[in-house]
């Protein structure tokens with residue numbers, strides 16, 4: 206039987222932004238009606254869980270109310286980001302503990318017919334937290350026990366934009382060092398696809414090393430052209446993955462009529478003024 210998986214992402218939930226909540230409610234109604242076998246939120250589930258426990262709690266309740274099986278991995282707005290110079294909310298032990306208290310583990314391994322689904326926490330990969338190494342060990346174990354299953358990986362940030370050997374350090378992708386560690390572990394297993402959020406754009410493309418990287422769009426907002434380059438499609442919606450027991454799959458973006466395509470560039474009251482791209 207085909208397993209229907211709904212990948213939702215970047216819901217940025219909080220009781221302080223009714224517009225994002227309204228988009229989530231519309232998405233939730235759709236999911237309650239279509240009843241996928243599993244919902245995975247690929248991060249930024251909350252508006253500002255990195256500093257506000259109440260946003261994590263709010264997001265959790267909203268997801269519980271789906272009445273569906275669901276999993277989530279954290280994004281930068283949930284537990285912070287790579288501890289690079291100038292990072293306002295670095296991922297740290299306190300933030301990770303807060304996620305775990307409200308939303309449970311920050312990684313997962315879930316077997317469904319013919320498939321192993323692996324959820325990773327991209328937000329701690331550049332930190333010195335012991336959990337970063339524990340995650341690598343978890344991944345090694347998860348990849349070695351697949352017994353012929355196809356593998357799909359879910360994470361917040363994409364591994365890279367176009368090529369695994371990119372050296373530029375950006376806000377948008379996993380940093381180069383942890384990327385290479387992850388790729389070295391993943392490549393021998395040839396994952397069917399790696400699905401992420403974070404970019405707030407939809408894209409389904411083969412990238413270097415023969416990996417297929419699927420960017421899930423946000424359900425809440427896009428980042429306007431003045432503030433972010435277009436590398437995929439700036440749409441709001443979610444992604445449906447149909448996973449067949451023989452390892453075959455189909456993926457499509459579902460743009461729900463009625464979802465408002467908010468532009469965070471026009472909403473400085475939420476995260477402050479966005480940094481404009483150089484002209």
Ligand SMILES: [Fe+2]
Nearest residue numbers: 215249403423
């Ligand atoms: Fe996001």
Ligand SMILES: [Fe+2]
Nearest residue numbers: 249280281403
């Ligand atoms: Fe993000």
